Amino acid sequence: MIQDLRDYIAALEKEGELHRVTTEVDWNLELCHVSKVNEEQKGPALLYENVKDYDIPVFTSAFTTPKRLAICLEQDTSLSMSKLSKKWMELTTKKMIPPEIVSHPKVMENVITGDDVNVEMFPAPWFYPEDGGRFIGTAVYLVTKDPETGWTNLGTYRMQILGKNVVGVQIIKGKHADFMLKQYEAMGKKMPAAAVIGCDPVLFLCSSTLVSAQTDEYDVAGSLRQAPVPVFESDLTGLKLPATAEVILEGYIDPKVLMDEGPFGEYTGYYSGNKGKEWPKPALQIERILHRNDPILWSTTVGKPINDIHMIQSLNRTATLWYDLETMRVPGIESVYIPPESCGRFWGIVSVRQKYPGHSNQVGNAVIASTTGHYGMKGVITVDHDIDADDWDRIMWALSTRFDPKRSAQIIDRGRSTPLDPGLPIEARDVTSRIILDACTPFEWQNKPNEIFMDRGVLTKVSERWADYGLGETSPVADMIDRLTKPESK
Ligand SMILES: Cc1cc2nc3c(=O)[nH]c(=O)nc-3n(C[C@H](O)[C@H](O)[C@H](O)COP(=O)(O)O)c2cc1C
Numbered sequence: 269m270i271q272d273l274r275d276y277i278a279a280l281e282k283e284g285e286l287h288r289v290t291t292e293v294d295w296n297l298e299l300c301h302v303s304k305v306n307e308e309q310k311g312p313a314l315l316y317e318n319v320k321d322y323d324i325p326v327f328t329s330a331f332t333t334p335k336r337l338a339i340c341l342e343q344d345t346s347l348s349m350s351k352l353s354k355k356w357m358e359l360t361t362k363k364m365i366p367p368e369i370v371s372h373p374k375v376m377e378n379v380i381t382g383d384d385v386n387v388e389m390f391p392a393p394w395f396y397p398e399d400g401g402r403f404i405g406t407a408v409y410l411v412t413k414d415p416e417t418g419w420t421n422l423g424t425y426r427m428q429i430l431g432k433n434v435v436g437v438q439i440i441k442g443k444h445a446d447f448m449l450k451q452y453e454a455m456g457k458k459m460p461a462a463a464v465i466g467c468d469p470v471l472f473l474c475s476s477t478l479v480s481a482q483t484d485e486y487d488v489a490g491s492l493r494q495a496p497v498p499v500f501e502s503d504l505t506g507l508k509l510p511a512t513a514e515v516i517l518e519g520y521i522d523p524k525v526l527m528d529e530g531p532f533g534e535y536t537g538y539y540s541g542n543k544g545k546e547w548p549k550p551a552l553q554i555e556r557i558l559h560r561n562d563p564i565l566w567s568t569t570v571g572k573p574i575n576d577i578h579m580i581q582s583l584n585r586t587a588t589l590w591y592d593l594e595t596m597r598v599p600g601i602e603s604v605y606i607p608p609e610s611c612g613r614f615w616g617i618v619s620v621r622q623k624y625p626g627h628s629n630q631v632g633n634a635v636i637a638s639t640t641g642h643y644g645m646k647g648v649i650t651v652d653h654d655i656d657a658d659d660w661d662r663i664m665w666a667l668s669t670r671f672d673p674k675r676s677a678q679i680i681d682r683g684r685s686t687p688l689d690p691g692l693p694i695e696a697r698d699v700t701s702r703i704i705l706d707a708c709t710p711f712e713w714q715n716k717p718n719e720i721f722m723d724r725g726v727l728t729k730v731s732e733r734w735a736d737y738g739l740g741e742t743s744p745v746a747d748m749i750d751r752l753t754k755p756e757s758k
């Protein structure tokens with residue numbers, strides 16, 4: 269079972285999904301640039317063992333293929349993204365498994381306090397040319413606690429090095445740590461907080477998932493692993509922290525102190541905000557650094573799709589959207605997909621088995637009204653049940669052949685947006701419009717166009733004779749026969 273980052277790296281290596289970079293690589297731009305080029309060609313995860321000026325390795329590109337996400341989730345590695353998301357949904361909507369307190373946490377092997385605290389001891393990369401500095405927190409999450417109810421929240425918010433014992437934390441309005449920070453502010457207190465870098469990778473996946481308020485992401489991670497997350501209670505902040513983390517930066521966020529941070533090459537493919545015109549961010553004052561012996565720094569390149577962030581958002585938003593539609597009791601949902609190419613959030617596709625006129629429109633409208641779809645989504649495409657939500661070739665075909673712009677498109681004027689959307693003017697990013705594209709043949713049509721199908725019997729024969737044609741030893745027919753023949757011919 270994968271319990272920490274090292275187990276995950278070992279599992280990747282066993283599957284031939286890891287490459288160790290042994291030559292010296294500069295943390296200043298070079299490391300990110302190597303990773304991004306490797307990601308563009310769907311290369312393996314990378315472990316940089318020789319980072320300039322440091323003897324701490326850096327791990328990147330953890331999740332840039334569906335196979336690696338499947339390895340992390342300990343699932344069948346042939347599953348498509350949409351099917352993996354379905355697994356995620358099934359596991360996380362079962363019984364939650366709370367964390368378990370353990371003694372002698374490995375992350376306490378090294379405890380650095382007082383004047384010795386210096387986050388530059390870690391090889392935090394400088395990612396893109398116009399970034400405002402080095403970002404230590406990309407594959408990171410912030411642990412905080414509700415001062416009234418004791419709920420522990422894990423949220424991924426990026427972190428920039430602003431001083432030897434201070435990192436800026438981009439907690440966007442409405443995020444759970446933002447709620448909590450406001451509670452501490454009202455109490456006139458500082459908020460205890462810890463940044464965790466390097467851990468069982470499902471914790472990182474959960475910390476960037478839309479989980480309801482008052483639900484601990486630790487419990488969700490437990491449900492994914494079907495085992496409790498090992499944690500310890502910090503004697504400094506009282507927070508429950510993961511025992512097998514690589515690195516923890518622990519301290520306080522003073523709600524009254526905001527600092528300039530950024531810009532950063534964001535997951536939209538644009539720098540966030542204007543240089544020098546970023547909104548000021550909360551800052552984590554680090555009182556101590558905890559780290560395991562021989563720590564590994566986990567990073568992710570963010571930037572243009574596709575890299576870790578887009579894959580993670582695609583995985584978990586597809587799962588939560590699918591669950592939203594089920595709990596809204598929208599019938600006929602066959603598959604759901606939020607593609608990583610849409611930055612893992614801006615477009616959603618749903619395959620629906622229509623049962624009544626207007627059904628596919630109901631689905632489109634339900635998506636943008638759902639918990640997952642109401643925030644930042646700009647477009648929904650609905651397709652009939654014969655097309656999988658992640659079969660882009662057939663989706664484009666449906667948009668060409670089952671679609672009439674006037675009839676099939678609806679524009680909705682006002683929806684919740686994200687301040688990072690470069691498609692909206694910088695000064696007006698609160699509200700976005702949305703479009704629903706219905707690429708389904710209308711249910712009520714009596715006279716439907718006659719679609720071409722292949723003959724099942726002949727295809728079976730073709731399959732048997734495949735080798736005779738000299739096209740390869742193994743017939744590909746089995747994988748595509750249902751897609752090519754009339755559904756009722758099975
Ligand atoms: C790599 C990565 C970086 C992210 N960076 C930020 C960020 O800087 N600020 C932010 O508010 N959300 C960021 N997110 C999205 C949040 O993690 C996500 O909204 C999550 O639900 C927040 O946790 P919460 O719901 O407990 O507040 C990021 C996600 C990923 C995967």
Ligand SMILES: [Mn+2]
Pocket residue numbers: 421422423444479480481483485
């Ligand atoms: Mn949360």
